[in-house]
Amino acid sequence: MESGEISLSALDGPFDLQSTLESGQSYLWERADGGTYTDLAAHGGNAWYETVLPATTGLTDQPTLLRVRQRGGVDDGALEWEAGGVLEGSTTPSDPADGEALLTHLLRLDDDLETIYEVTMDEPLVREAVERYPGLRLTRDPPFGCLVSFICSAQMRVARIFGMQQSLREAYGEPVTVDGRTVHAYPTPEALAERSEDDLRGLSLGYRAPYVQRTAEMVAEGEANPEDARGLPYEEAREYLTKFVGVGDKVADCVLLFSLGYLQAIPLDTWIQTVISDYFPECEGGNYAETSQAIRERLGAGLPERDEVFGESGPDAYAGYAQTYVFHFLRTGEN
Known part of the structure; x- marks a missing residue:
């Protein structure tokens, strides 16, 4: 695992990690202390957050574990980070990774x-x-995880949406071991496409279960991909995303804003x-x-x-x- 620090004073404007990751726009990071979405007025925390970034063009060629926490204030504090790529056939983040570049992208530090x-x-x-x-x-956020998160968001509080994504990770995501603990990657489209509707209902997805299964199947089989919306004019991009099952204009806008x-x-x-x-x-x-x-x-x-x-x-x-x-x-x- 590589480690480093990002000085917040070098950014154009302040940064707060907790409100960024617990404001209802992302459900793909977990607090290491288990307290994700338990603080209603989320702001100013110093807990570690973790995620496993999937292989992403221009960023990383393999799944990469990222850990980050904030020390100090929004203007003069710092982000401490740890990062490591997970090589094929391994469950440990042993390959060097540039955590600063990854966090700059994922958290829009630019x-x-x-x-x-x-x-x-x-x-x-x-x-x-x-x-x-x-x-x-x-x-x-990575587009597929973001898309599924917001398919699950209808008539749900943020803590419940997060709980559904956590259940999906733990049930069908690849495990990554760090410091004696296990962090799960978000399931791939292929992993979710293989599940039955009953499997997903068993994770409390309710009526959203067939939407998630069919959307995963569409991506896994190459029928459509949320990444393909990137680059289209805004209105066309929103229309493209509505081809996924369970996605209307509001969910499409969430993916466009929080991922693409x-x-x-x-x-x-x-x-x-x-x-x-x-x-x-x-x-x-x-x-x-x-x-x-x-x-x-x-x-x-x-x-x-x-x-x-x-x-x-x-x-x-x-x-x-x-x-x-x-x-x-x-x-x-x-x-």
């Missing part, structure tokens, strides 16, 4: 949060959320629908697409354009950041 704050905080509700949870950043880098996406869940009704009634449209466009433009108004290799760059380019802050703020009852 985002200019200071610039985003400068404009979004003109909106009073967003300003309140940012002041309460400074340093929350969006994630770049479409920072203009705003998933219209119950919390954001409440925000629209109470704060931005002029954004209520006749359907999902119209409301989505109106609230994206409202929350993203005046933001600087961003230079991306895909998706649109324009007035809504960072609206998803505003949405994520507001979601975490309202969900934790801080307003």
